[in-house]
Amino acid sequence: MNTRRIRLDVAYDGTDFSGWARQPGRRTVCGVLEAELATVLRHPVTLTVAGRTDAGVHARAQVCHLDVDPAWLDQRPLEGRPEALVRRLVRLLPSDIAVMDARWAPAEFDARFSAMRRHYEYRLSTAPWGVEPTRARDTAAWTRRADLESVREASTRLLGLNDFAAFCRRRDGATTVRELQRFDWRAEPDPRGADAPGAGEVWTASVSADAFCWSMVRSLVGAVMAVGEGRRSQEWISGLLQENERSSAVPVAPACGLSLARVEYPPDPELGARNLTTREVRQVPGAGGGCCGG
Numbered sequence: 162m163n164t165r166r167i168r169l170d171v172a173y174d175g176t177d178f179s180g181w182a183r184q185p186g187r188r189t190v191c192g193v194l195e196a197e198l199a200t201v202l203r204h205p206v207t208l209t210v211a212g213r214t215d216a217g218v219h220a221r222a223q224v225c226h227l228d229v230d231p232a233w234l235d236q237r238p239l240e241g242r243p244e245a246l247v248r249r250l251v252r253l254l255p256s257d258i259a260v261m262d263a264r265w266a267p268a269e270f271d272a273r274f275s276a277m278r279r280h281y282e283y284r285l286s287t288a289p290w291g292v293e294p295t296r297a298r299d300t301a302a303w304t305r306r307a308d309l310e311s312v313r314e315a316s317t318r319l320l321g322l323n324d325f326a327a328f329c330r331r332r333d334g335a336t337t338v339r340e341l342q343r344f345d346w347r348a349e350p351d352p353r354g355a356d357a358p359g360a361g362e363v364w365t366a367s368v369s370a371d372a373f374c375w376s377m378v379r380s381l382v383g384a385v386m387a388v389g390e391g392r393r394s395q396e397w398i399s400g401l402l403q404e405n406e407r408s409s410a411v412p413v414a415p416a417c418g419l420s421l422a423r424v425e426y427p428p429d430p431e432l433g434a435r436n437l438t439t440r441e442v443r444q445v446p447g448a449g450g451g452c453c454g455g
Contacts, residue, residue, distance in 0.1 A: 164228040167243045168266040169194075169208075171223040173258040176298045176417065181213040181223075190214070190258060194225075197253040201246060202233045211272045211424040212279050215376065217416030219299055224424045226272040269432035272424075274439045278342060280423040281368045283382045283414065288351070288361025300363065301418030307389035309348055309364065315385040315398045316344040316366070327401040327408040328381055329374030343369035344381065367422075372439075378419055383412035 171194070179187040183195070191208055198206040210225040231241065239245040246263040254260065269275070284300045286292045291302040319341055326337040345367055351360040368378050384401065387393040393410075401408060427435050 163230065165231050166266045166268055166270055167227050167229055167246075168262075168264055168270060168272070169225050169227070169246075169260050170262040171225060171258065171260055172221050173219060173223070174298060175214060175217050175219045177257060178216065180216045180218070181210055190220075190223075193255065193258060194260075197250060198227065198246070200253060201239075201249050202229065204230075204233055209272050211276050212373065212421060214419075214421060215379075215416055218419045218421070220421040222423045223421055224272045224276075224426075226266060226270060267429050267432060269436065270426075270429070271432075271436055274436045275426050275432050276372070276439070277425045277427055277435065278369050278371050279373060279421065280343075280425065281373070281378050282420050282422045283366040283368065283378065284418045284420070285364050285382075285386075285414075286361055287364060288359055290359045290361075298417060299420060301415040303364075303386065305390050307386055308391070309346060309389065311391075311395075312364075312385050312389035313346055315388040315395055316346065316381075318395065318399050319344055319381065319385075319402070323402045324405065325374060325377055325381075325402070326406050327404040328377050328384065328411055329407060330376045331407060332375055335374070337374050339374065339377070340371045341368075341381075342371070343367055344385075376413060379414040379416065380411050382414040382418075386414065387412060 171190075173190050175190070177188065178190050181190045183189050183192045191210065195206045195208055206227050208225045208227050211223060214220055214223070234243065234245075235241045239249070243263040243265055247260055250260045285303040286300050287303055287307065289304055291304065292300045320343075322338070322340040324338050325341070329337045331337070347365050347367075349363040349365070351357055351362060353360065366382055368381065384393070384398055388395060388398055401411065426432070
């Protein structure tokens, strides 16, 4: 079958999903999307995604792709245009998921392997009473006192190409070596003013890497917040990079505060080269041995 590739840009509120990946008997983002795309195209659909988010995690700019026979689009009221899928899916998809764009992509484009980096944001409220109700689905309540400057210093210590095994749930055949390119924080004051009763701030972490391991971002946030609370030292956070397996001392931050904000890709002529680079075995400079997976 002669196929062409379509890129989809997707957003979703992950609260009521059991993550991205399809799971029998569970409501997942992939499961819902594939079912409705199959309804429109009248043919089974398989999606490849930039990053499989966990249960309760959101996405403002997820990317996935599918391969279709162009005739599928010509034979239906889509006029051979993938962008027409956006209009059709608006009527079918539930309110907590949206396809924002659909367009032809080069054959070399791969939503997963072509990605240069993923950008996540983690949002938490330091107010002692919790989270503003209108943001309760995308903001974590952090009622324990923490020092923002200590959190920032701890985050800086984790930057670079490292083995993040201490922060990742191990998956067979997958490397835990990643290049953490950004991990910084910004604070928004309480809109009622700093002197208002129960005033707190909203802290947002921006976290970027070439790729992330399973549960890595939430573990990074949990670890640096433990330092900010004074429960752990700056030396402890640095020492985690020397460990070669998941550390039980690293807390995992709540899923509700995490959102996939953006996936970055190279220009079209560089897609093939990027695919090869992503598939290469990654290793921390100076480390012995090797890692499996991509």
